[in-house]
Amino acid sequence: MLEGQARILISGAGQGIGRAIARHFASKGHKIFIIDINEDSLRYTAEVHLKEHADRMGWAKCDLRSVDEIRATVKKAAEFLDNRIDFLINNAGISSPYWKDGKTMADESVLEQWQAYVDTNLTGPFVISQACIPYMKVDGQADRIKQPGSTVGMAGPCIVHMGSFRALVSDPNQEGYAATKAGLLGLTHSMAVSLQTFGIRVNMVSPGRVRATHESRSGDQNEEEWEVKADDVDVHPVNRAGLPEDISEAVEYMLGAGFVTGQNLVVDGGVTKVK
Template identity: 40%
Template structure:
């Protein structure tokens, strides 16, 4: 019986790469995202052969809506045969600054703060909680820092800029495949637990 995975935030960039990687490894995958257009492209075009074969199903999910999360996990579990082997909480808001140059002193930033907390903190908890009943041996992997994506076929290599070379001892920006390698390792490393694994090409060390 093939192993199964739920991947949140899987419509583009790192998420799309993760979906592709697990499908290539023979998993059945349920993927969701808030971006319906990108999700349609991922499941209906980029990974169409897996959708056609029944290995991949996608659904729109609002990670700020706990009831929607629970409903989508239930739908995913039904598609995956009642068992979830892997949950990847990839969805999140990565913007490092307030919108439109606002500062913390602007009351309007509270709404952005709530979006960050609900998407980046509450959603992974709610997803994990909803998946627990379907996981005999829970596995979860956490996402990275900023990594250029591959939206609608754009290669991450094309997004590599001079600053990316300067900021990383590896002389390049991160690629979705780098994160997929780390996630695949964590999923299969049965004796690794509770670890903070930094996948950043040495950028953090260079800044310190």
């Protein structure tokens, strides 16, 4: 549970899990700034889906493959958030785990897709985290318990990367996705050690199979709802796939857990433990 009103930057919030995370924190009274590469989805989320929170929400289109665009967007977000970012949720990334068009690693043409995975899923979170440091850091040992001008409590500022259970287990033809999510795990514990200097914690949440297609404009318009499917029951010890809200709650825990840093919370319904 977070104390008071936090200022939160969330990437990849136009639809899917990111939209659910944005709604979760906006509904609890926090001030948020959401970004996404898909401007239409982002605009709908901000101006229609979450319109009741418009007074505490800003948004901007951002391409995570552009360093200049990331830095400019973070500056814009910081201005909206009163020049302070308490929490960064690095949710954006290429979500499809498979090579396009049924291709495999043996096809030399997948190198372009590989680079897109690296740029978006790994370099993007690094650059946006780097850009947020000036607005997140806590100056001085005495301020680490509760930073001036913030009401987020003893936990202090935190970055949460969105990983995947595919960093730990994989199906065929997921090299680009699995490798970059595994790289994000390494980035998480490395950043946690490095950013202690600034009083910033860094953690990762790794979802398993989460059904989130209903978290979209078309899902709203067609009145789609989350539902349990037979194949989900067969592979999950909890007898269902994940809800977007499962991930939102895990993220909130990581943000508020002041004694937790450099850790990866796998939220997969136990699927990685099935023999």
